[in-house]
Amino acid sequence: MVTVGIKEVAQRAGVSPGTVSNVLNRPERVAAATRSRVEQAIRELGFVRNGSAATLRAGQSRTVGLVVLDVGNPFFAEVARGVEDVVSDRDHAVILCNSGESPEKESRNLRVLAEQRVRGVLITPVGEDTSRLQRLRDRGVAVVLVDHSASGDLCSVAVDDVAGGDLATSHLISRGAERLAFATGPLAIRQCADRRKGARRALRNAGLPVRSIEDVVVPEMNAHGGRLAAEKLLAGDLPEAVFCANDLLALGVLRTLLQAGVRVPDDVALIGYDDIEFSSAAAVPLSSIRQPTYRLGKIATELLLDECDDPGGHAHQQIMFQPELVVRESSR
Amino acid sequence: MVTVGIKEVAQRAGVSPGTVSNVLNRPERVAAATRSRVEQAIRELGFVRNGSAATLRAGQSRTVGLVVLDVGNPFFAEVARGVEDVVSDRDHAVILCNSGESPEKESRNLRVLAEQRVRGVLITPVGEDTSRLQRLRDRGVAVVLVDHSASGDLCSVAVDDVAGGDLATSHLISRGAERLAFATGPLAIRQCADRRKGARRALRNAGLPVRSIEDVVVPEMNAHGGRLAAEKLLAGDLPEAVFCANDLLALGVLRTLLQAGVRVPDDVALIGYDDIEFSSAAAVPLSSIRQPTYRLGKIATELLLDECDDPGGHAHQQIMFQPELVVRESSR
DNA sequence: CTGTTAGCGCTTTCAA
DNA sequence: TTGAAAGCGCTAACAG
Numbered sequence: 180m181v182t183v184g185i186k187e188v189a190q191r192a193g194v195s196p197g198t199v200s201n202v203l204n205r206p207e208r209v210a211a212a213t214r215s216r217v218e219q220a221i222r223e224l225g226f227v228r229n230g231s232a233a234t235l236r237a238g239q240s241r242t243v244g245l246v247v248l249d250v251g252n253p254f255f256a257e258v259a260r261g262v263e264d265v266v267s268d269r270d271h272a273v274i275l276c277n278s279g280e281s282p283e284k285e286s287r288n289l290r291v292l293a294e295q296r297v298r299g300v301l302i303t304p305v306g307e308d309t310s311r312l313q314r315l316r317d318r319g320v321a322v323v324l325v326d327h328s329a330s331g332d333l334c335s336v337a338v339d340d341v342a343g344g345d346l347a348t349s350h351l352i353s354r355g356a357e358r359l360a361f362a363t364g365p366l367a368i369r370q371c372a373d374r375r376k377g378a379r380r381a382l383r384n385a386g387l388p389v390r391s392i393e394d395v396v397v398p399e400m401n402a403h404g405g406r407l408a409a410e411k412l413l414a415g416d417l418p419e420a421v422f423c424a425n426d427l428l429a430l431g432v433l434r435t436l437l438q439a440g441v442r443v444p445d446d447v448a449l450i451g452y453d454d455i456e457f458s459s460a461a462a463v464p465l466s467s468i469r470q471p472t473y474r475l476g477k478i479a480t481e482l483l484l485d486e487c488d489d490p491g492g493h494a495h496q497q498i499m500f501q502p503e504l505v506v507r508e509s510s511r
Numbered sequence: 512m513v514t515v516g517i518k519e520v521a522q523r524a525g526v527s528p529g530t531v532s533n534v535l536n537r538p539e540r541v542a543a544a545t546r547s548r549v550e551q552a553i554r555e556l557g558f559v560r561n562g563s564a565a566t567l568r569a570g571q572s573r574t575v576g577l578v579v580l581d582v583g584n585p586f587f588a589e590v591a592r593g594v595e596d597v598v599s600d601r602d603h604a605v606i607l608c609n610s611g612e613s614p615e616k617e618s619r620n621l622r623v624l625a626e627q628r629v630r631g632v633l634i635t636p637v638g639e640d641t642s643r644l645q646r647l648r649d650r651g652v653a654v655v656l657v658d659h660s661a662s663g664d665l666c667s668v669a670v671d672d673v674a675g676g677d678l679a680t681s682h683l684i685s686r687g688a689e690r691l692a693f694a695t696g697p698l699a700i701r702q703c704a705d706r707r708k709g710a711r712r713a714l715r716n717a718g719l720p721v722r723s724i725e726d727v728v729v730p731e732m733n734a735h736g737g738r739l740a741a742e743k744l745l746a747g748d749l750p751e752a753v754f755c756a757n758d759l760l761a762l763g764v765l766r767t768l769l770q771a772g773v774r775v776p777d778d779v780a781l782i783g784y785d786d787i788e789f790s791s792a793a794a795v796p797l798s799s800i801r802q803p804t805y806r807l808g809k810i811a812t813e814l815l816l817d818e819c820d821d822p823g824g825h826a827h828q829q830i831m832f833q834p835e836l837v838v839r840e841s842s843r
Numbered sequence: 844c845t846g847t848t849a850g851c852g853c854t855t856t857c858a859a
Numbered sequence: 860t861t862g863a864a865a866g867c868g869c870t871a872a873c874a875g
Contacts, residue, residue, distance in 0.1 A: 184868055195846045200870055210844060227650070230626040231566035232868035235851050240563065242606070242627070250595060251805075256588035263582060263609045267616070272623050274574070275607035277595045284599070291604050294562040295574070318559070402792035430792040437794065457787075460734035460762040462769065462794025473583075516852055527862045532854055542860060564852035567867050 183224045192220040203228060234296060243483060244292035246276045246285060246302040247325075253455060254472055255303070258325060261476025262301060269484055271298070278305050289315060299483040301325050301476075309333070321486040323479045327369075329497055334486065336479040336498045340370050343468045343502035344377020345384075347422045347450045348392070350466070350504055352385045354448055356420035359392040362408035362432055363424035364400035371400075371424050374452065378422055393418065400424060405431015413439055417447055420510070426451035426458045429465055433509065437462060448510040464507035471500050515556045524552040535560060566628060575815060576624035578608040578617060578634040579657075585787060586804055587635070590657060593808025594633060601816055603630070610637055621647060631815040633657050633808075641665070653818040655811045661829055666818065668811040668830045672702050675800045675834035676709020677716075679754045679782045680724070682798070682836055684717045686780055688752035691724040694740035694764055695756035696732035703732075703756050706784065710754055725750065732756060737763015745771055749779055752842070758783035758790045761797055765841065769794060780842040796839035803832050 185203075189196045194213060201209050202217040209217070220226075234240040245262050247255040259275065266273050274295060276288035285305045289312075292300055299321035304312065312322050312333070322333055329335035351359060361378050363371045375394065382391055395411050397404035405428040412418065413435070423429035429451030436443055443449050443463045451458060454469035478498060486493040517535075521528045526545060533541050534549040541549070552558075566572040577594050579587040591607065598605050606627060608620035617637045624632055624647075631653035636644065644654050644665070654665055661667035683691060693710050695703045707726065714723055727743050729736035737760040744750065745767070755761035761783030768775055775781050775795045783790060786801035810830060818825040 182868090185870095186868080196869080197847070197871080198845055201845085204870075208844075213844080225646070227622065227625045229567070229628065229868050231563040231572065231628055232851090233870075234563035235561070235567050235853085236868080236870045238851070245607075249592070251585075251589050251592040253583075253585055253588065256585065256591075257583050259588075259607065260581070260583040260609060263607060267609070267619070270623075272627060273607045275577075275591065275595060275605045277592060277599070287599070290559065291602075293559045295604060296561065296563055314557070401788070405792070427788070427792070430789060434792055434794060455789075456733070456759070457762060457789040460737070460759070460766055462766060514852090517854095518852080528853080529855075529863075530861060533861085536854075540860075545860080561852050564867090565854075567869085568852080568854045570867075 183226050184229065185226075188217065188220045188224055188226050191224060192217045239298055240296045241271045242274055242295060242297045243271060243480070244274045244276060244288070244295070244297040244300040244302075246278055246288050246292075246300065248278055248280050248303050248305065250275065250277045254453065254470075257472040258476035261473040262480045265477050265480040265484070271484070280305055282306060286311060293318060293320065298487045299323065301479050301483055303327055321483055321490070323483045323486070325475060325479050328499065329495070331497070332495060334479075334482045334495045334497070336475055336482065336500070338470045338475065338500045338502055340373035340502075341377040341380065343452060343470070344374035344422070345381045346377070346502060346504045347374075347452065347468050348378040348381035349385070350506065351420035351422060351448055351450060351510060352381060352387065354420065354510060356418070356448060357387060357391055358416075358418045358420075360395050360412055360418040360421045361392050361424070362395045362397065362405065362421055362428050364397065364404065364428070366394075366396065374424050392422075397428070401427045402431035402434070404428050405433070406435045408432055409435035409439075412436075413441075417441065420448040421450075423449070423451045426453045426455045426465060426467055429467070430457070430461055433461060433463060433465065444508065444510050450510050454505050459507060461509070463509045466507045466510040467505050469503045469505050471503075475500065515558050516561065517558075520549065520552045520556055520558050523556060524549045571630055572628045573603045574606055574627060574629045575603060575812070576606045576608060576620070576627070576629040576632040576634075578610055578620050578624075578632065580610055580612050580635050580637065582607065582609045586785065586802075589804040590808035593805040594812045597809050597812040597816070603816070612637055614638060618643060625650060625652065630819045631655065633811050633815055635659055653815055653822070655815045655818070657807060657811045660831065661827070663829070664827060666811075666814045666827050666829070668807055668814065668832070670802045670807065670832045670834055672705035672834075673709040673712065675784060675802070676706035676754070677713045678709070678834060678836045679706075679784065679800050680710040680713035681717070682838065683752040683754060683780055683782060683842060684713060684719065686752065686776075686842060688750070688780060689719060689723060690748075690750045690752075692727050692744055692750040692753045693724050693756070694727045694729065694737065694753055694760050696729065696736065696760070698726075698728065706756050729760070733759045734763035734766070736760050737765070738767045740764055741767030741771075744768075745773075749773065752780040753782075755781070755783045758785045758787045758797060758799055761799070762789070762793055765793060765795060765797065776840065776842050782842050786837050791839060793841070795841045798839045798842040799837050801835045801837050803834075807832065
């Protein structure tokens with residue numbers, strides 16, 4: 180493996196290394212003839228710029244870090260797609276890290292990213308403590324929170340879960356429901372708590388008492404959790420409508436209710452959250468709340484790169500997206 | 512933003528920069544007392560090693576590239592999780608790239624990875640042409656193919672789709688089916704073609720004529736495609752069993768059949784492919800073929816890092832995982 | 844418009 | 860066991 184650097188290219192093109200660097204970084208400052216001679220030499224030698232050397236010298240890289248709670252989760256996978264699209268358009272690269280909801284892993288990730296001298300970090304932080312992020316910023320690394328709202332000194336991009344809870348619940352109420360249930364994972368999860376808050380707001384706005392909605396908390400937010408929730412519901416007086424904190428839960432509820440001979444939506448109306456691809460294919464197509472997941476990643480990245488490109492003129496923004504109601508048969 | 516490098520640490524600890532470097536890279540060669548003094552200085556100053564400088568000097572980085580066809584696809588998201596876990600255990604980082612099935616984007620990705628001087632690249636190539644990869648290897652970058660099998664001069668990790676097709680079909684036959692359908696996306700997609708091949712092999716092995724299975728090709732491998740396929744089936748003589756090239760397709764078929772009053776599995780048995788999380792939550796829980804997706808990423812990464820760590824002693828391996836039959840009510 | 848030059852921060856011999 | 864010193868390949872300021 181021969182090493183072909185800027186020097187070899189310069190020699191072959193009969194110019195100095197500085198000129199090759201200019202062709203690479205500021206082509207407009209090089210005479211057209213010289214430039215094409217250099218470009219040809221680059222092609223002939225198969226030269227590829229050494230990014231480490233460039234980063235070292237220039238003091239900044241062309242990479243950004245992305246730290247998510249779980250890459251395997253379609254929500255974050257879609258966010259990652261948005262991030263990658265923007266970053267790749269701007270000729271940068273993404274370093275992907277998975278914190279797996281562990282603060283220790285998150286810290287390790289952040290250290291690796293700091294070592295790599297990423298220009299910025301997109302992160303869904305594990306807890307509420309953002310002091311680790313503050314330290315990063317002190318090092319000159321831009322930070323944007325994803326799916327988590329910041330408080331003024333940081334950019335953030337999130338989706339309004341309270342509004343989503345309100346949207347779902349208002350919809351059920353508008354169909355005539357007066358006795359509701361909220362099937363959810365642990366309320367310690369911010370998303371669950373916020374969606375519940377929104378549900379209660381909807382009740383108040385409709386003039387219904389808060390006790391019109393019953394919380395059904397299950398440990399896991401998947402289909403199995405949904406089955407559990409449905410079993411609890413079946414054991415008592417069935418509500419007229421059920422709002423589930425996510426679609427997986429809703430699919431589990433749906434299936435269990437149908438098996439018990441309950442008709443959806445005639446006996447019980449149902450709505451989920453996330454609008455995952457499969458929801459429309461459920462036994463009864465599931466109403467849901469859709470989040471602009473791809474845009475979350477896209478906008479967050481644009482914010483981040485803007486901050487990097489103009490650290491002085493940059494004003495931090497906290498962007499809150501509004502979720503969207505998708506009505507299908509399960510609550511028609 | 513003050514810059515704290517190895518020199519500042521050295522000064523504070525009263526040692527030379529070389530010793531600090533040794534503490535970082537070969538701590539066993541440094542006297543315990545000196546080492547802890549240096550470690551303390553590192554902590555006090557909040558020193559973080561400059562990865563670019565290290566890479567430049569050492570000639571190799573601690574990053575690997577991952578190029579997938581679509582990060583948003585749960586299959587690749589799960590592969591990415593496997594990759595990230597291993598890489599992070601070995602104190603490396605992943606640079607994530609999305610080719611979006613475009614050869615141009617793939618080339619750009621590969622160039623960026625080459626610039627970053629990644630130690631190796633994990634890739635699901637867009638086409639069958641692996642010459643671009645060969646060029647990478649000539650540069651000293653290790654390459655492992657993911658979900659695509661290589662031919663001797665490269666490592667690869669894939670899942671045997673022919674075996675999967677055979678497994679699914681043999682299962683349906685063992686239930687007594689003699690008239691089958693194969694619902695699939697375009698046969699130009701390798702996975703579809705291979706699964707079909709497996710299905711036909713199963714027929715032969717069972718002594719059934721190849722015409723016992725009817726191909727139902729639809730343009731999109733999602734729930735909508737499934738609906739289309741089911742409508743085609745309903746328009747003719749219903750088969751006794753349907754094998755779908757993926758679960759999304761199968762869910763669409765399932766729903767459409769149920770709506771038409773067809774009982775599953777009594778009238779028509781059904782099996783999908785991929786065993787996505789939602790399959791078990793379907794109106795009729797869906798039988799499927801499970802692939803070791805996470806392991807695919809994990810093993811591929813281990814192979815890659817092994818090759819990097821011992822380029823001489825490394826023997827290329829082509830690993831083919833066997834998929835697994837998961838029987839649920841839809842074909843019970 | 845092009846060439847010269849001085850490092851960026853670190854690793855790694857080699858010598859002490 | 861530790862220190863001194865020579866670059867890794869590139870960029871950017873400056874001079875010509």
